[in-house]
Amino acid sequence: MNDTVEFILPGNVPTSEVEKFFTGQFAAARGPEYSATLRFHDTFDWRLYRAGWVLEEATRGRRGVVGCYNRRTGDHVSIPVTGRLRHLHELGGLQEERDLRGVVGLRALIAQAQLPVRVSEIKLLNDDQKTVVHCRVGQYQAPDAAEANSEFTAIRLLGLRGYTAELRIAAARIASATNTTQRECAVLHRTMEVLGQTLDEHAVKPHIRLPPSATALQWMSAICTRLVDVMVSNEAGIVQDIDTEFLHDFRVAVRRTRSALGQIRGVYKTESITRFSSEFAWLGQVTGPLRDLDVFLLHFDELRASVPVELHDGLQGFNDYLRGQRIRERRRILKHLRGERYHSLVEDWRCFLAEPGTRHRGGAAGQTVVPVAREHTLRIWRRVLKQGRCINDSSPPQALHDLRISCKKLRYMLEFFTPLQTAGNAGHLTRRLRRLQENLGDFQDCSVQIETLYNIAHQTAWDQPDTVLALGALIQQATDRGTAARQDFHRRFQSFDTRSTARLFERLFAQTQIKVA
Amino acid sequence: MKVIALYSIKGGVGKTASAVNLAYMCAQGGNHTLLWDLDPQGAASFNLRIKAKLAGGPKALFGRDIMRYVKQSDYDNLDLLPADFSNRKLDLLFDARTRRKQQVRRLLESVADRYDYVFIDSPPGLTLVVENILRAADLVLSPLIPSTLSLRTLDQLTEFVRHPKLRGLRLWVFFSMVDVRRQLHREVMKQLATQRQGLMRHFIPYSSDIERMGVIRAPVEVFARRSQGGLAYRGLWSEVARRLTDHG
Numbered sequence: 182m183n184d185t186v187e188f189i190l191p192g193n194v195p196t197s198e199v200e201k202f203f204t205g206q207f208a209a210a211r212g213p214e215y216s217a218t219l220r221f222h223d224t225f226d227w228r229l230y231r232a233g234w235v236l237e238e239a240t241r242g243r244r245g246v247v248g249c250y251n252r253r254t255g256d257h258v259s260i261p262v263t264g265r266l267r268h269l270h271e272l273g274g275l276q277e278e279r280d281l282r283g284v285v286g287l288r289a290l291i292a293q294a295q296l297p298v299r300v301s302e303i304k305l306l307n308d309d310q311k312t313v314v315h316c317r318v319g320q321y322q323a324p325d326a327a328e329a330n331s332e333f334t335a336i337r338l339l340g341l342r343g344y345t346a347e348l349r350i351a352a353a354r355i356a357s358a359t360n361t362t363q364r365e366c367a368v369l370h371r372t373m374e375v376l377g378q379t380l381d382e383h384a385v386k387p388h389i390r391l392p393p394s395a396t397a398l399q400w401m402s403a404i405c406t407r408l409v410d411v412m413v414s415n416e417a418g419i420v421q422d423i424d425t426e427f428l429h430d431f432r433v434a435v436r437r438t439r440s441a442l443g444q445i446r447g448v449y450k451t452e453s454i455t456r457f458s459s460e461f462a463w464l465g466q467v468t469g470p471l472r473d474l475d476v477f478l479l480h481f482d483e484l485r486a487s488v489p490v491e492l493h494d495g496l497q498g499f500n501d502y503l504r505g506q507r508i509r510e511r512r513r514i515l516k517h518l519r520g521e522r523y524h525s526l527v528e529d530w531r532c533f534l535a536e537p538g539t540r541h542r543g544g545a546a547g548q549t550v551v552p553v554a555r556e557h558t559l560r561i562w563r564r565v566l567k568q569g570r571c572i573n574d575s576s577p578p579q580a581l582h583d584l585r586i587s588c589k590k591l592r593y594m595l596e597f598f599t600p601l602q603t604a605g606n607a608g609h610l611t612r613r614l615r616r617l618q619e620n621l622g623d624f625q626d627c628s629v630q631i632e633t634l635y636n637i638a639h640q641t642a643w644d645q646p647d648t649v650l651a652l653g654a655l656i657q658q659a660t661d662r663g664t665a666a667r668q669d670f671h672r673r674f675q676s677f678d679t680r681s682t683a684r685l686f687e688r689l690f691a692q693t694q695i696k697v698a
Numbered sequence: 699m700k701v702i703a704l705y706s707i708k709g710g711v712g713k714t715a716s717a718v719n720l721a722y723m724c725a726q727g728g729n730h731t732l733l734w735d736l737d738p739q740g741a742a743s744f745n746l747r748i749k750a751k752l753a754g755g756p757k758a759l760f761g762r763d764i765m766r767y768v769k770q771s772d773y774d775n776l777d778l779l780p781a782d783f784s785n786r787k788l789d790l791l792f793d794a795r796t797r798r799k800q801q802v803r804r805l806l807e808s809v810a811d812r813y814d815y816v817f818i819d820s821p822p823g824l825t826l827v828v829e830n831i832l833r834a835a836d837l838v839l840s841p842l843i844p845s846t847l848s849l850r851t852l853d854q855l856t857e858f859v860r861h862p863k864l865r866g867l868r869l870w871v872f873f874s875m876v877d878v879r880r881q882l883h884r885e886v887m888k889q890l891a892t893q894r895q896g897l898m899r900h901f902i903p904y905s906s907d908i909e910r911m912g913v914i915r916a917p918v919e920v921f922a923r924r925s926q927g928g929l930a931y932r933g934l935w936s937e938v939a940r941r942l943t944d945h946g
Binding site: 309310312342 | 746747748749765767768769770772777915
């Protein structure tokens, strides 16, 4: 892995002009020239970019070269591939593939942006005629040339291991000859600009950019608009079944919307949002079974590994069953997503958010957002404490389930109002809350899994008796895990219910001191 | 990571040419390959157009991160750790240290995740540096000119690698600089083939193309792909790679 430096020059700069930048310092040897298509691959939510990676592929016919860049370290590696890159394993099991796989997780790679490019390669040589820097000149233009300044030239200097001084000299030569400065990921950023795209548009968390003086109504409207945008942007991925996270993010946006409507009270009149609340509940309900099936299938290898080898064949029947059910559930969801009910929900909701008439505004609508945010966040926090402190060894599972829901609502509130919170406090609180949520989530997952497996085992006629035995083993595993999570609950809750957590909540919205529960 | 040392007690038998060409072919196969030029003459570095110079000399190299000194060659997947004229004093450097015979091995351990193969172009002789190399290596590839004197040195080397501390080290011998027109070469090769097991089937002929490596400063396959020398090294690397696979 070596350093990379990129420069963007406006217009079409001939390669012969670029060669002149290095005269007197390096000899230049022209390499191949070719036309290619440059594609930037990433997950839908730009996980690679956010983790510091840029994955680009230049294809010529069937042949391609994947460039893997780390924008934080400046390192790069080039990997030849045959055909279009679709999966990380096509990178051939290199260390970089393993690094990227860890970042990508469950998401699929998609071509986020692409442009045709004319590439010229130049080798910069030292006195021994040894290549010390690779220089790649790319002349780009958007296909439809919609933007007047869409034509640009990118000069990329690729350093060779052990020749960093030469790379710095070459970069300085370009900078002084063109009066430009090098930019991190310049080609990616310029490509996105030319295509009129942005990099952060699919982030699931609502990043609200409003001043603290904004009203609660403006804030609420911004949160919900952002969430409905997320829902709509994930629709295509659900329909095309690109990966399971499109449905997951869609459902999270629905859940956050429901939570905002239910918890940030008084901004809208209750009767004005009753229909939306129930319709979003419906949307959450109809998408739930497919998500449950996805979770089973995503963790199937782990489930398989958790039962005795003798029962592995029996699990195949269960796997076939899940896949069959998933096809049916997908059909059902696609019908809903294409249906009138969903579309009128999205359309009406957008209209409502854009211009809620005065008759829909509640008493808190005109208040500045900070006291409203503080009131509702602290109310849910107190509820979490109250519910958690009541739980003992004989409490029913429902008590933990209710606490889990409250924790989720509290987490969403922290995320909705992050820009208003004291820097650092929100992060600490989210981390502490997450640890509690993980425990409650584990317990809930096990409870749901036990019930689902039990129902599946009873309601389906299995060809092999081993399948029922395997399901029984899975139920036992889930029971054991659930018991362990339950036993760990008090420790987790106690490390959340501390004086220091209370202090962080007190100072979360630093304007005024809050009396602690 | 496999460490392959190109070594012979005798000098001028084709170690450097073999190290450069085999490392190049190994890298061409997609293996991350490091060629370490430990011969103070620095001929392997010269052949790859890289200056035989280590900033701070070998003392600095054996005290720091090896990657600070590695140079990327002009060929995919092939890096070089250059020679330095001060490498002639390496014996003294090692001798003053604890674990004086494990210095090379310890340095290579730090790049075990980065490289699939390390080729070492060893200096001739039986010195402390050589003992270090043999302790670090998984395989010694020893070029042998088919002459009576060379056979003596092969016997010495064979005896030397029987040392208990070198258990597990493989010694594979191949004929180098072979002139098939010479009767002596033919006879020695025939005689040794019957006497010695494990002799490599492929041999490297005496070839002007291989000599030209020093002029063109590149592996022979780069400028004379279909030459006798290029084909001979290709065949030898195929055999080495196959044997390595067979032997695990």
